[in-house]
Every structure is written in structure tokens, then in C-alpha cells.
Amino acid sequence: xxxxxxxxxxxxxxxxxxxxELSFSVEPGTVFGxxxxxxxxxxxxxxxxxxxxRPTSGKIEVLGRAPGRENSADIGFLPxxxxxYRQMTALDTIAYFGxxxxxxxxxxxxxxxxxxxxxxxxxxxxxxxxxxxxxxxQKVQLATALVNRPRLLILDEPFSGLDPVNQGLLEDEIRRxxxxxxxxxxxxxxxxxxxxxxxxxxxxxxxxxKFEGSLDEARLELPARLAxxxxxxxxxxxxxxSAEDKGEAExxxxxxxxxxxxxxxxxxxxxxxxxDQFPLRRFEQVQASLHxxxxxxxxxxxxxx
Amino acid sequence: MKNILIVAARxxxxxxSMRSFWLTLLIMPLSIAAGAIAPQLINKDEADRVMIVDRxxxxxxxxxxxxxxxxxxxxxxxxxxxxxxxxHLERADPRALWSQHDRWYGDADVARFVAEGGTAAxxxxxxxxxxxxxxxFTAPKPDYEVVPVPASLASVPDTQLDxxxxxxxxxTDKDAKAVDYILLVxxxxxxxxxxxxxxxRQPSQQFVGTVQxxxxxxxxxxxxxxxxxxxxxxxxxxxxxxALAISTPPPGGGAREAMLVRxxxxxxxxxxxxxxxxxxxxxxxxxxxxxxxxxxxxTVLACVSPQELMYGKLLGTAGVGLFMxxxxxxxxxxxxxxxxxxxxxxxxxxxxxxxxxxxxxxxxYFFVVGYVTIAILFLAIxxxxxxxxxxxxxxMPVLLLILLPITILMQAVLEGNNGGVLMxxxxxxxxxxxxxxxxxxxxxxxTWEVVGTGILLAVFTAAEIVxxxxxxxxxxxxxxxxxxxxxxxxxxxxxxx
Numbered sequence: 001x002x003x004x005x006x007x008x009x010x011x012x013x014x015x016x017x018x019x020x021e022l023s024f025s026v027e028p029g030t031v032f033g034x035x036x037x038x039x040x041x042x043x044x045x046x047x048x049x050x051x052x053x054r055p056t057s058g059k060i061e062v063l064g065r066a067p068g069r070e071n072s073a074d075i076g077f078l079p080x081x082x083x084x085y086r087q088m089t090a091l092d093t094i095a096y097f098g099x100x101x102x103x104x105x106x107x108x109x110x111x112x113x114x115x116x117x118x119x120x121x122x123x124x125x126x127x128x129x130x131x132x133x134x135x136x137x138q139k140v141q142l143a144t145a146l147v148n149r150p151r152l153l154i155l156d157e158p159f160s161g162l163d164p165v166n167q168g169l170l171e172d173e174i175r176r177x178x179x180x181x182x183x184x185x186x187x188x189x190x191x192x193x194x195x196x197x198x199x200x201x202x203x204x205x206x207x208x209x210k211f212e213g214s215l216d217e218a219r220l221e222l223p224a225r226l227a228x229x230x231x232x233x234x235x236x237x238x239x240x241x242s243a244e245d246k247g248e249a250e251x252x253x254x255x256x257x258x259x260x261x262x263x264x265x266x267x268x269x270x271x272x273x274x275x276d277q278f279p280l281r282r283f284e285q286v287q288a289s290l291h292x293x294x295x296x297x298x299x300x301x302x303x304x305x
Numbered sequence: 306m307k308n309i310l311i312v313a314a315r316x317x318x319x320x321x322s323m324r325s326f327w328l329t330l331l332i333m334p335l336s337i338a339a340g341a342i343a344p345q346l347i348n349k350d351e352a353d354r355v356m357i358v359d360r361x362x363x364x365x366x367x368x369x370x371x372x373x374x375x376x377x378x379x380x381x382x383x384x385x386x387x388x389x390x391x392x393h394l395e396r397a398d399p400r401a402l403w404s405q406h407d408r409w410y411g412d413a414d415v416a417r418f419v420a421e422g423g424t425a426a427x428x429x430x431x432x433x434x435x436x437x438x439x440x441x442f443t444a445p446k447p448d449y450e451v452v453p454v455p456a457s458l459a460s461v462p463d464t465q466l467d468x469x470x471x472x473x474x475x476x477t478d479k480d481a482k483a484v485d486y487i488l489l490v491x492x493x494x495x496x497x498x499x500x501x502x503x504x505x506r507q508p509s510q511q512f513v514g515t516v517q518x519x520x521x522x523x524x525x526x527x528x529x530x531x532x533x534x535x536x537x538x539x540x541x542x543x544x545x546x547x548a549l550a551i552s553t554p555p556p557g558g559g560a561r562e563a564m565l566v567r568x569x570x571x572x573x574x575x576x577x578x579x580x581x582x583x584x585x586x587x588x589x590x591x592x593x594x595x596x597x598x599x600x601x602x603x604t605v606l607a608c609v610s611p612q613e614l615m616y617g618k619l620l621g622t623a624g625v626g627l628f629m630x631x632x633x634x635x636x637x638x639x640x641x642x643x644x645x646x647x648x649x650x651x652x653x654x655x656x657x658x659x660x661x662x663x664x665x666x667x668x669x670y671f672f673v674v675g676y677v678t679i680a681i682l683f684l685a686i687x688x689x690x691x692x693x694x695x696x697x698x699x700x701m702p703v704l705l706l707i708l709l710p711i712t713i714l715m716q717a718v719l720e721g722n723n724g725g726v727l728m729x730x731x732x733x734x735x736x737x738x739x740x741x742x743x744x745x746x747x748x749x750x751x752t753w754e755v756v757g758t759g760i761l762l763a764v765f766t767a768a769e770i771v772x773x774x775x776x777x778x779x780x781x782x783x784x785x786x787x788x789x790x791x792x793x794x795x796x797x798x799x800x801x802x
Contacts, residue, residue, distance in 0.1 A: 050607045069308075069610055077607040083599030085315075087322055099311050100608035144604065 001064060003028050003152050003183040004049060009058030011044050011207075018044040020207040021058070026185055026200070031178050033194035034187035035294065036204035042187035043080060045204075046156050049185075050077060063152060073102040076150030080157040080187075082141045086130040090116060090140045093129060098147040108147060115143040119169065138166050142173065153177050155186035159193050171197060191290040201290075205298045215290065222288040222296050224266050226258040229282035238272055239264035253281055308609045312617025313624060320588045320625045329584055330629055334636035352450040353485040353512065356473065358458065358466070360492040365523060369488070370451050372519045377447040378415040381424050386410075388442045389431070397431045409549035448511070452484060463491055466501075474505040486512060490520070495527050571746035572718060574668055577633065578675055578739060579711060581626035583704070586683035589622040593687025594696055602781050611778035615684060622680050623673075664746055667755050671762070675739025678766045679707065685773040688780040689788055711740045718744045732758055735765035772797040 002025040011019040019041040026032045036042050047053045048060060051067035060067050063074055084093055091112050098108025116125050119139040129137060138161070145153065153174075159167050174184050174197055188194055194201060201218055203211040211218060223241065228234055234256055235243040246255035260269065266285045273280055288296075320326050355373070359366035385403040389395055395404040402410065402418050410418070422429075424444045431442065461469045466489060473484050486508065489501040500520060502508060522544065529539035596602050605614060682703055690696035714731050731741040732750075738758045742750060779796035780788065788796065 047603075052603065052606045069608065069613075072608045075607070077604065079600070079603035079607070081600035081603060083596075083601040083604075085319065085601065086595065086599065087319060088315075096311070096315055097604065097608060100308055100605070141604075 001028075002026060002061070003063060004032075004185065005059075005061040006045070006049075007059040007061075009045070009048065009055045009060055011041075011048060011053065012056045018207050019048070019055070022204075022207070022209055023058075024202050024209060024212050026183055028183055029178065029181055030183055030199040031174060031197050032183070032185045033198035033201045034185060034204065035189065035191070035194055035201055035290075036187070037189055037298065039206075040204040041207035042204060043156055044207075046154055046185070046187060049154065050075070072100070073148060074151040075101075076145035076148060076153040078142060078145040078153075078155045078158050080160060082138070082161075084129045084137055084140060084144075087128055089126050089128050090121060090132065090136075090143075091125040093140055094143045094147050097144040101148040103148055111147050111149070112143065115146060116140075119143065135163050135166055138162055139169065142166075142170060146173065146177075149180075149182075150177075151182055153182055153184045153186075155184065157188055158186055159188060159190055167193075191294055195290045203294060203297050210297045211293075218290065218293045218297075219288045222293055223262045224260045224264070225286040225288065226256075226260065226266055226269065227282065227284040227286050228256040228258055228280060229253050230256055231279045234258055234273075234278070237269060237276070237278065239269050249281070257286075308613045309617040309620060312609060312614055313620035316589065316592060316618050316621025317624045317628075319592055320585065320621070321628075323588065326588065326625070330632055333580070333629075333633055334640075338640070352447045353509075354452050354482060355449050355512075356452050356454055356484045356487045358454050358487065358489045360463070361490055361494050365490040365494065365520065366451075368523060369516065369519050372515060373447075373449045373451060374419075375412055375415050376515065377449075378419050378423065379410050380445045380448075382410050382415060382418045384445050385424065385427055385442060392435070392439045394431050394434060394439070397434045398427075401427065401430070403427055407550055411546065411549075412544075463489065463501075467503075470503050474503060488516060494520075495524070498524060569747070571668065571743050572715065574672055574746075575711075575715065575740045575743035577630050578672055578743065579708070581629045582676060582679050583708075585622045585625040585629065586680050587700075588625065589618055589680065590683045590687040590690075590696055590700070591693065593618065593684060594690050594693055597688070597781070598691055606781065611781055612774065614781075615681075615774055615777050618684055619677060619680055622683075623676050626676060626680075663752070663755075667746060667759070668743065670759060671739045671742045674759075674762055674766055675743070678735065678739065678762065678769060681766075681769055681773050685776050685780070688777045689793070707736060710737055714741055714744055718748060733761065735762050738762045 004026040006025070007023050009019060009022045010017065022041070022045060034042050034045070044053070048055050049062055049067055051069065051071075062071050065071055085096075088096065091109065094112030094115060095105065095108040098111060099105060103111070113122070113125060116122050116139075119142070121136055121139055124132060124136060129140065132140065142158075145155070155170075155174075158170055162170060171193070174186070177184055184197075186197075195215065198215065200214055201211070202209060203218075211221065228243075229249045231253060233243060233245075234240055239261055241259045241261045243259070244257040246257050249255045258269075260266065270283055272278070273283070357366040357369055382403060386406050389397070389403050390406045398404060401421070402414050408414075418427075421427075424442075428442055455473075458466075458469060458473070470487055473487060476483055483505055485505055487503040489503075491497070491499065491501075494500060500516075502513070502516070525542070526536075526539045529542055530536055534542070596605065609617070683700075686696055686699040686703065689699065710727075710731055713727070714737070717725075717728060728741065728745070731737040732745065732754065739762065742755060742758055775798075776793060776796045
């Protein structure tokens with residue numbers, strides 16, 4: 001059974017269609033990346049999953065139930081815009097959110113203390129938030145999402161604003177949750193994180209789904225590319241769409257960035273080279289980055305940070 | 306419900322962790338105590354020192370001294386009489402002057418009082434019948450102390466007195482006590498009406514009046530004697546005075562006084578409602594603005610519904626307000642005990658309204674519902690504001706709208722007014738209803754009016770919870786400019802999306 005299912009979900013704000021007939025499902029234990037540029041509808045979709053706002057049409061199922069606060073015991077959520085009560089201590093803050101998610105006060109405190117210990121903040125547990133550094137506060141924010149050991153962890157642009165240390169910490173936590181059997185859904189427009197973490201991806205543009213599948217499936221959306229070192233221009237080879245001169249590799253030999261025609265296998269080109277006695281010193285298939293896939297599918301390069 | 310309580314507890318703790326909360330909590334009883342103590346500090350605690358340089362042979366100084374003693378005795382007798390009347394102690398001696406409260410005590414009465422042993426004898430009689438919890442009688446301090454004329458001044462001619470008296474009025478020696486008034490009655494007094502007075506400050510009207518009265522009598526007696534009237538008749542003519550029978554309400558008893566005393570509790574309830582609402586409401590508003598400006602709301606709303614958040618905040622704030630009131634009332638009770646029942650005795654008539662269950666119910670109902678009615682306004686303002694500066698823009702007009710008429714209302718009730726168009730308007734307009742009904746409970750407000758305004762207030766508050774609840778929900782995650790009235794109305798119309 002899917003942990004999260006959206007069926008033809010739309011959300012309209014006045015004259016703006018923020019989410020347009022969005023359908024997808026997330027299987028248990030996966031790390032699911034929700035990719036899209038600013039204004040693509042990622043936050044709106046996640047807010048609907050959490051019942052913070054309601055869809056205009058369509059159906060959402062979370063952990064087999066309709067969205068609602070009764071699911072909060074099984075959900076952890078870290079919003080894009082994060083804040084904390086400045087006058088509350090780090091431990092009390094985590095325990096407060098634990099209690100709001102249905103935990104007993106003692107369990108919430110114990111789990112909060114364990115998380116602070118794991119994040120290296122045990123000594124700061126009784127410190128009020130306004131006395132913590134920004135990096136420390138970010139860890140406390142993450143702890144509020146994890147305190148109830150959620151079955152479904154929803155993170156909205158979790159890496160934005162994090163320092164490199166905390167980015168690493170968050171990646172570790174996402175992997176830890178996934179290994180423990182939890183499902184992680186996170187939205188981002190930083191492709192490197194998604195590339196490193198996601199089992200499955202969904203690309204969103206202007207509220208519409210543009211792609212859903214694994215990273216390998218995403219790469220297949222782009223024509224294959226080759227890195228060659230050859231004596232002659234490979235543009236004339238059958239199956240090659242274009243070849244770009246990347247400079248001399250050694251006397252008499254040139255580096256080439258070769259883009260194949262859609263559907264052409266790199267092995268087929270190699271076969272042709274051998275058959276035509278096309279002199280080669282290097283033949284390497286280049287994997288497309290998620291960034292390339294994103295730009296190819298969504299069409300705007302402005303999303304990279 | 307559990308989440309409402311968790312949110313309420315957090316709100317309470319958040320406010321209770323603020324220094325301003327504890328300061329305000331203490332300032333109220335401290336300022337009341339200061340208000341009670343200040344008059345005693347301002348009042349002089351020492352008698353004015355009076356020196357009489359009598360060059361006529363001493364009879365004028367003697368007459369003046371006797372008059373000061375008589376006035377002192379009269380003050381003591383009057384105070385004793387009020388004390389006996391307040392505590393119903395007439396049985397100590399029903400024939401004593403201080404058991405007769407219906408007259409102005411004349412000189413003969415005072416002389417009799419002194420002859421019968423004065424305050425000390427009266428206190429001894431009273432002590433035999435006085436219940437243990439009745440406070441002791443404290444006699445008022447005398448107004449004047451006559452000091453002797455130093456021998457060095459006695460021989461100084463009148464014309465050189467100005468210079469000689471300077472050091473007496475303002476001694477250079479720090480340990481020497483200054484004399485407040487020096488009166489010179491020249492040897493020619495009688496033929497000439499001139500007397501001289503030196504004072505180290507603006508002389509009090511009371512002192513000048515007393516001196517004038519005594520010396521005028523003497524001048525009249527001399528005048529009548531000069532006209533051939535016998536000395537005895539002349540003396541009698543100048544001291545003749547009406548016997549004044551006086552009716553005053555007993556302390557805490559008379560009509561208007563009683564009405565005012567009965568209004569103390571309801572008025573205090575209205576006042577406490579106002580103060581605690583303004584304070585806890587603005588703290589709650591601060592908290593809500595903090596949640597918005599700190600981008601906390603989305604995390605909170607993932608766990609609790611906007612309704613739960615709103616009710617939790619209302620409950621937490623009401624808890625803060627009621628806690629403040631409980632502390633203040635506790636301070637009052639403590640003060641009552643600490644002053645050995647003197648305050649309790651004073652406010653006993655004020656507790657009269659509490660003998661009627663209907664009044665108690667009305668007090669509680671209008672207090673609690675009034676709290677919700679106004680607190681929810683603060684909550685809606687907080688939800689619409691990204692900063693305290695934003696919030697001030699909404700807050701000022703709302704505060705003025707609520708507070709201005711209430712101050713007028715309280716003044717009117719203190720003056721004993723319990724009717725008129727303004728009072729009725731304030732009673733029937735729901736945002737003022739709780740204050741108006743609470744304030745009027747002591748003066749007597751018709752039952753139908755209490756029930757009618759109670760129902761109207763309940764309907765208004767229910768509508769407010771629905772409409773402002775929608776505004777609260779719609780505003781929580783809204784971004785951009787402060788909403789204008791049109792936008793607010795549209796948010797109120799919007800059904801939960």
C-alpha cells in the first residue's frame with residue numbers, strides 16, 4: 001500500500017492555478033524527491049498533504065487515511081520557512097512539538113534529549129532558542145520534525161539556508177530514516193541533493209507533473225553523450241547529432257563532446273567506428289546530470305542554486 | 306481538546322516567562338499599597354509648634370492654649386464617636402458622649418469628655434466590650450503644640466523681634482526644632498486690634514481661623530464691657546453658639562455611601578477585567594505576531610488545526626488573566642488579614658452583592674464571556690500582523706473604541722449615576738456590555754436587562770468566534786500587505802478552505 005497518493009489534485013487561489021491535476025504515489029521506504037523551480041507548486045502540494053490547506057479538487061490519501069491532524073503522530077514535517085519560539089528552551093521546543101503529535105510528555109522529553117545528544121547539542125538543551133547560534137537552531141528545527149520517529153517525513157526545501165555541516169547532517173538523517181523503514185518526501189530545487197538521495201523523483205513545473213520515475217529513467221529522457229579523443233571530426237558518424245571541439249588532447253588528437261540522436265545506443269556508434277576504422281584514443285559514455293535532465297524537461301535553467 | 310490544552314499551557318508558560326508579566330503582576334498591589342500609604346506619608350505626622358509672645362500679661366496666650374486643647378479634645382471625641390458607631394460599641398457606655406453620634410460636640414461636651422478621663426478612660430470602657438477582632442482605637446494626633454517663650458525673647462522690644470525671631474523660625478543648629486508659628490500679642494492689644502504672626506511657611510487657614518476666633522471673642526468681650534455690659538454677660542455674649550444636631554450616614558451605611566460600597570466589587574471586577582484583558586491580550590498578540598514573524602505557524606499548523614490553535618491561545622490568555630486576578634485578590638485578602646481586619650471590616654458591605662446567587666452568576670458570566678469577546682479581537686489582530694508595528698495600526702483604534710467609553714462609564718458609576726442614554730447604550734452594545742453590566746451590578750440593574758444583554762452578548766460572541774475564527778484561519782498563512790477592511794471582510798466570508 002502506498003504511503004502517499006495524490007489523484008488528480010488541483011488547487012486554485014483566486015485566478016491562479018497553483019497545482020494542476022497532480023497524480024503520483026509514494027511507496028513505503030522510498031526517498032521521494034519533489035523537484036521544481038520556484039512557484040512550481042511544491043509547497044502548495046505538501047501543505048495539502050498536511051491538511052494545512054485543502055485541494056480545490058482531487059483526492060489525497062496519507063498513510064491510508066484522508067489528510068488531517070489525526071495523522072500527525074506518524075508524520076514529521078520541516079517547512080521551508082522555519083522558526084522557533086525564541087523564549088523556549090531547545091528541549092522544551094522539541095518536547096512541545098512531540099506532545100502536539102500525540103506523544104506523552106516524558107517520551108517527548110526523552111526522545112528530544114536523545115536527538116539533541118545525537119546532534120551534539122546535549123549541553124545546550126536548557127538554553128533558550130534566542131541564545132543558540134543559527135546552526136544550532138537549525139538542528140533543533142530538524143529535531144522537532146524527527147521527535148515522533150515519523151513513518152512519513154515531509155521536508156519542504158530542507159537544505160535551503162543550511163550551512164554545509166548541517167546539510168551533511170540532514171543527508172545522514174534522511175538516509176537513517178530511510179534505512180529504518182520510514183518514507184521521506186522532500187521538495188528541492190537543488191538537484192545535487194536529489195541526485196544523491198532520491199530513489200524516485202517527480203518533476204513539477206507550473207503545477208503540472210512533467211516526469212515521475214527513478215534517476216536512471218530520468219536520464220533516459222536525455223540523448224546519450226560521449227566523450228571522445230579522435231583524429232577526425234566525429235559529426236559525420238551515423239547516429240551522431242552534433243560534436244563539439246573541446247581542444248587538443250595531444251598532438252594530432254582532439255577532444256570531442258558528442259551528442260547522439262535520440263534513441264541511438266553508444267555501443268552502436270562504437271561498432272560503426274570500428275567498422276569504418278575511425279581512429280580513437282578514448283571512447284567514454286557521459287552520464288547526464290539531473291540538472292541537465294531538469295533543464296531538458298522543465299526548460300528553464302534558473303532553478304540551480 | 307488535548308492539543309488545545311497543550312497550546313494553552315505553552316501560551317501560559319510563554320507569558321509567565323516574561324519579566325514584564327511579573328512586574329505588572331506586582332505593580333498592581335504595590336501601587337494600591339502605595340496609594341493607601343501615600344496620604345499618611347504626605348500628611349504631617351508632627352504637630353505644628355506654636356510660640357505665643359503675650360505682652361498683655363498672659364491671658365491671651367492662656368485663652369489660645371485652652372482653645373487648642375479644646376479642639377484637640379473635640380477631634381478625639383469625634384474620632385472616638387465614629388469608631389464606636391462603626392464597630393457598634395455603644396454598649397460600653399450608652400450615656401457617654403462618644404455613644405451619641407447625632408451632634409456637633411460643643412465646648413461644654415469636650416470639657417465633660419476631658420473631665421471624665423478623656424480618650425484613656427473611654428478606651429478602658431470600650432476594651433471591656435470590644436470583640437477581639439475589632440481593631441484598637443487610635444486617637445488623632447494633636448494639630449498644635451504650644452512651646453514656651455525663651456527668656457532671651459521675653460525682654461526684646463516689639464520693634465526688634467523681626468531679627469530676633471529669625472533663628473527661632475529657621476534654627477541654624479540642626480538639632481534644634483523650628484517653631485512653625487510665632488504670635489505676638491502686643492501690650493496695646495485691646496485698644497488696638499493689631500497682633501503679629503510670623504510663620505515659617507504659608508500659615509494654614511485653620512490656624513489663622515482659630516487665632517482670629519479666640520482674639521475676636523476677647524475683643525468683643527472688652528468692647529461690650531466698655532459699653533457698660535456686665536463682664537459675665539459680655540463673656541456669655543461672645544461665647545454664645547448654636548447647638549448643632551447632625552445626621553450623617555453611619556460609616557459604610559448611608560444611602561449613597563452604601564450604594565458606592567456595594568459597587569466596589571462589581572466595579573473592581575469591571576476594572577480588573579479591563580486591566581487583565583489589556584495586559585494578557587497584548588501579550589497574546591505579541592506571541593501570535595512572533596509565531597507569524599518567526600515563520601513558526603506552518604510547523605504548528607501541521608500538528609494542530611487553526612481552530613485548536615485559536616482556542617488554545619484564548620484559553621491560555623484567559624488563564625493568564627485569571628491568574629493575575631487571583632494573585633491580586635490574594636494580595637487583597639492578605640492585606641485584609643495583615644491589617645487585622647480593618648480592611649475586611651471596611652469592605653464587608655462591599656461583599657453584600659455576593660449574597661445573591663444571581664449576582665454571583667452574572668459576575669462570573671459577564672467576566673468570562675467578556676474576556677473571550679475582547680481577547681478574540683487581539684487574536685485576530687495578531688494573526689493579521691507580521692510585526693508589532695503592524696499590530697499597533699489595528700490595536701490603537703480598537704483600544705480607544707473599547708476603553709474610552711468605559712472610563713466614562715466608571716466615572717458615572719462612581720458618581721452614582723445608573724441611568725441615562727449613555728449608560729443604556731454602553732449596556733446594550735456587546736463590546737461594552739461586560740464592563741457596563743459588571744459596573745452596574747452594585748447600583749442595581751433590572752434583571753430583564755441582565756438577561757437580555759447576556760443573551761445578546763452570547764450571540765455576538767458566537768458570531769465573533771465564527772467570523773474572526775475565519776479571519777484568523779485565513780490570515781495565518783496569508784502573506785503580503787496588511788489586509789484592508791475589504792480584504793478582512795472577504796476573509797470573514799470565506800468558508801474554511
